[in-house]
Amino acid sequence: MKHTTIQRRAFLKTAAASAIAAQVTSLNVFAAEATKPAILGGEPIRKDSFASWPVYDPAEEERWLDVIRKKGWYRFAGQTTYVADFEKRFTELTGAKYCLAVSSGTTSLITSMNMVDVGPGDEVIVPPYTFSATINVVLLQHALPIFVDTDIETFQIDATKIESALTENTRCILPVHLGGAAYDVDTVAKIADAKGIPVVEDACQSHLAEWRGKKVGTLGKTGCFSFQVTKNISAGDGGAMLTNDEELYHQAYSFHSNGRAFPGVKSPGVYARSGANLRMTEFQGAILLGQLDRVEAQSKTRETNAKRLTARLEKIPGIAPAKMYEGCTRNAYHLYMFRFDAEKFGGLPREKFLKALSAEGIPGSTGYKKLNKEQYIVDRVMSRPFMNVYGKQRIDDYLARIECPQNDKLTEEAVWFTQNMLLGPESDMDQIADAIEKIHAHAAEIASA
Ligand SMILES: Cc1ncc(COP(=O)(O)O)c(C=O)c1O
Numbered sequence: 001m002k003h004t005t006i007q008r009r010a011f012l013k014t015a016a017a018s019a020i021a022a023q024v025t026s027l028n029v030f031a032a033e034a035t036k037p038a039i040l041g042g043e044p045i046r047k048d049s050f051a052s053w054p055v056y057d058p059a060e061e062e063r064w065l066d067v068i069r070k071k072g073w074y075r076f077a078g079q080t081t082y083v084a085d086f087e088k089r090f091t092e093l094t095g096a097k098y099c100l101a102v103s104s105g106t107t108s109l110i111t112s113m114n115m116v117d118v119g120p121g122d123e124v125i126v127p128p129y130t131f132s133a134t135i136n137v138v139l140l141q142h143a144l145p146i147f148v149d150t151d152i153e154t155f156q157i158d159a160t161k162i163e164s165a166l167t168e169n170t171r172c173i174l175p176v177h178l179g180g181a182a183y184d185v186d187t188v189a190k191i192a193d194a195k196g197i198p199v200v201e202d203a204c205q206s207h208l209a210e211w212r213g214k215k216v217g218t219l220g221k222t223g224c225f226s227f228q229v230t231k232n233i234s235a236g237d238g239g240a241m242l243t244n245d246e247e248l249y250h251q252a253y254s255f256h257s258n259g260r261a262f263p264g265v266k267s268p269g270v271y272a273r274s275g276a277n278l279r280m281t282e283f284q285g286a287i288l289l290g291q292l293d294r295v296e297a298q299s300k301t302r303e304t305n306a307k308r309l310t311a312r313l314e315k316i317p318g319i320a321p322a323k324m325y326e327g328c329t330r331n332a333y334h335l336y337m338f339r340f341d342a343e344k345f346g347g348l349p350r351e352k353f354l355k356a357l358s359a360e361g362i363p364g365s366t367g368y369k370k371l372n373k374e375q376y377i378v379d380r381v382m383s384r385p386f387m388n389v390y391g392k393q394r395i396d397d398y399l400a401r402i403e404c405p406q407n408d409k410l411t412e413e414a415v416w417f418t419q420n421m422l423l424g425p426e427s428d429m430d431q432i433a434d435a436i437e438k439i440h441a442h443a444a445e446i447a448s449a
Contacts, residue, residue: 035438035441036442037356037359037360037438037439037442037445037446038356038359038360038361039355039356039359039360039446039449040442040445040446040449044359044360044361045360045361045362045431045434045435045438046360046361046362046428046431046435047361048361050363050420050421050423050424050428051420051421051423051424052420053229053230053234053418053419053420053423054229054234054236054291055294056287056290057290059290059293060286060287060289060290060291063082063286063287063289063290064283064286064287066286067082067282067283067286072282073281073282073283074279074281074282075101075279075280075281075282075285077257077260077262077263078263078264081282081285082282082285082286082288082289083101083280083281083282083284083285084285085285085289086101086280086285086288086289086292087099087100087101087240089289089292090240090242090292091242093208093215093292093295094208094215094217094218094223094242095214095215095218096215096217096218096223096242096243096244097243097244097245097246097249098242098243098244098245098246098249099240099241099242100240100241100243100249100252100253100256101238101239101240101279101280101284101285101288102238102239102240102241102256102278102279102280103237103238103239103278103279103280103281103284104226104227104228104237104238104239104278105133105202105204105224105225105226105227105228105231105239106133106136106137106226106239107239107256107278108204108222108224108225108226108239108240108241109133109134109137109174109200109202109204109224110137110140110276110278111222111241111252111255111256111278112137112200112221112222112224112241112252113137113138113140113141113143113172113200114141114252114255114275115221115222115243115248115251115252115255116171116172116198116200116221116222117171118138118141118143118171118172119141119142119143119171120141120142120143120385120389121143121169121389121390122141122143122144122169122170122171122172123143123144123145123146123167123169123170123171124138124143124144124145124146124170124171124172124173124174125146125148125162125165125166125170125172125173125174125175126138126145126146126147126148126157126174126175126176127147127148127150127156127157127175127176127178127183127407128147128148128149128150128370128371128372128404128407129150129155129156129157129176129178129368129371129407129410129411130176130178130202130368130371131204131368132371132374133204134174134176134202135371135377137174138174139377139380139381142385142386142389143171144169144381144390144398145377146165146170146398146401147372147401147402147404147407148161148162148165148404149161149404149405149406149407150404150406150407150410151184151406152339152406152407152409152410153320153322153323154181154184154322154323154324154325155178155179155181155322155337155410155414156175156176156177156178156181156182156183156184156325157175157176157183157184157188158406159175159183159184159187159188159191160184160187162187162188162191163191166191166195166197170195170197171197172197172198172199172200173188173191173192173197173198173199173200174199174200174202175188175199175201175202176202176204176205177201177202177203177205177206177209177216177217178205178206178335179205179206179322179333179334179335179336179337179416180205180206180209180232180302180331180332180333180334180335180419181206181209181322181324181325181328181331181332182206182209182210182211182216182324182325182327182328182331183325184325184327185211185212185216185219185327186211186327189219192220198220198221199219199220199221200220200221200222200223200224201216201217201219201220201222201223201224202224203216203217203223203224203225204224204225204226204228204231204239205226205231205232205332205334205335206332206334207225207231207232207233207295207299207332207334208232208295208296208299208330208332209328209330209331209332210328210329210330211327211328211329212327212329213329217242218242218244221243221245221248222241222242222243222248222252223241223242223243224239224240224241224242225239225240225241225242226238226239227239227240227284227288227291230418230419231334232295232298232299232302232332232334232419233288233291233292233295234287234291235280235283235284235285235287235288235291236284236287237284238280238284238288239280249262250262250265251272251273254271254272254273254275255273255274255275255276255278256275256276256277256278256279257275257277257278257279258271258275258276258277259271259272259273259274259275260272260275298423299330299332299333301422301423302332302333302419302422302423303330303331303333304426305422305423305424305426305428305429306331306333306336306422308426308429308430309321309336309422309429309432309433312429312430312433313338313433313436316433316436316437316440317341317344317440318340318341318342318343318344318345318440319338319339319340319341319436320338320339320341321336321337321338322337322338322339333419333422334419335367335416335417335418335419336416336417336418336419336421336422337367337414337415337416337417338414338415339410339413339414339415340353340413340414340415341413345439345440345443345447346443346444346447347443347444347447348439348443348444348446348447349447350366350412350413350415351366352446352447353415353439353443354366354415356439356446357435357436357439360435360438360439361431361435362417362431362432362435362436363417363418363421364415364416364417365415365416365418366411366414366415366416367411367414367415367416368411368414369411370404370407370408370411372402372403372404372407373402377402378399381395381398381399382395417432
């Protein structure tokens with residue numbers, strides 16, 4: 001019995017000790033797993049998905065049903081409709097005098113190209129670091145997109161290089177407020193004003209962004225916005241063009257509705273001018289009203305989170321968050337962008353860095369490719385209609401000027417996070433930074449795996 005007791009005590013002691021040992025071992029294993037990159041078999045930093053996008057609430061459902069039930073699906077000119085309400089509220093939000101809702105960001109740019117009369121033989125200044133629509137709308141007018149290299153620090157068009165790209169054929173400057181930040185508005189405006197060249201702002205990614213306290217999209221001849229599904233204000237698809245010029249607004253209204261005159265404006269004939277159908281539907285207008293209700297709060301959350309993320313990321317060697325110009329007083333953070341320096345990550349290639357990041361539960365992408373080097377641009381400018389206008393010599397000269405070395409470099413270094421990743425709690429930002437720090441600490445190991 002005694003023997004048994006001793007044996008039992010010894011057993012309990014041993015059992016307790018081994019339980020503690022097991023616990024310590026599992027803690028060690030846990031700690032090791034926590035610091036071991038997920039791509040090498042460790043625990044991922046994050047298992048939950050980021051805030052989902054797009055968002056809507058019951059008020060939007062109600063408005064949508066209202067459109068269906070009233071059979072008011074079409075935007076009737078001069079009547080109070082959801083689209084007209086949206087236009088009014090978007091002018092209030094941005095401070096623009098006039099807003100024309102259209103079917104997409106692309107069609108707001110097409111409308112603008114027609115309003116500043118871009119046509120065959122003209123040149124339009126564009127950045128290479130943008131979505132294809134910025135370039136396509138120029139080609140659609142049978143004009144030449146003149147690429148001005150990127151400022152690699154900010155990801156925006158390098159405004160200091162615009163002046164030397166101007167020729168007697170420059171009809172318009174079409175810079176992009178990329179990723180939610182602003183291009184260097186002062187420098188662009190100075191050049192444009194001196195030469196009397198209109199500026200069309202591509203603000204498709206920068207709803208509510210500001211330059212010296214004024215909303216972007218209200219600073220040029222026109223400002224163009226997209227409400228495509230990924231954008232910070234979304235209706236699946238949709239767009240808007242802002243302007244402070246009443247005559248231009250009336251013309252744009254006609255243009256976007258197959259030439260029908262603006263209500264109350266005298267027309268030279270049955271139709272006021274040539275145009276196309278670029279109208280927004282009431283379904284889109286109904287959704288957009290709801291989106292406007294929450295865009296300010298969402299923008300504040302993105303800004304707060306982006307600041308927290310930048311404070312952490314700029315301390316990691318090899319990570320360079322996109323800088324903002326001093327005049328950019330508000331960033332809409334449609335994208336969170338940074339440059340990745342593989343050398344400072346033990347030679348880890350960017351694609352492998354992104355795979356390691358994804359294994360930690362953080363999705364990222366490489367962003368834009370070299371748009372100025374797309375074969376379709378060469379094909380288009382060498383096509384019959386272009387050759388008829390420009391001739392071989394001018395097209396050869398054009399193609400010889402198409403290089404943008406800084407942009408080439410950026411397209412090889414950039415990493416993007418989407419705006420919805422900035423809509424969660426601040427702890428989401430810490431997890432993103434923790435994951436990048438973890439990868440940095442094990443970069444050489446991951447590179448050689
Ligand atoms: C910079 C830029 N310009 C133009 C567009 C075109 O907008 P949409 O897709 O609404 O036609 C987009 C959006 O995709 C964009 O990001």
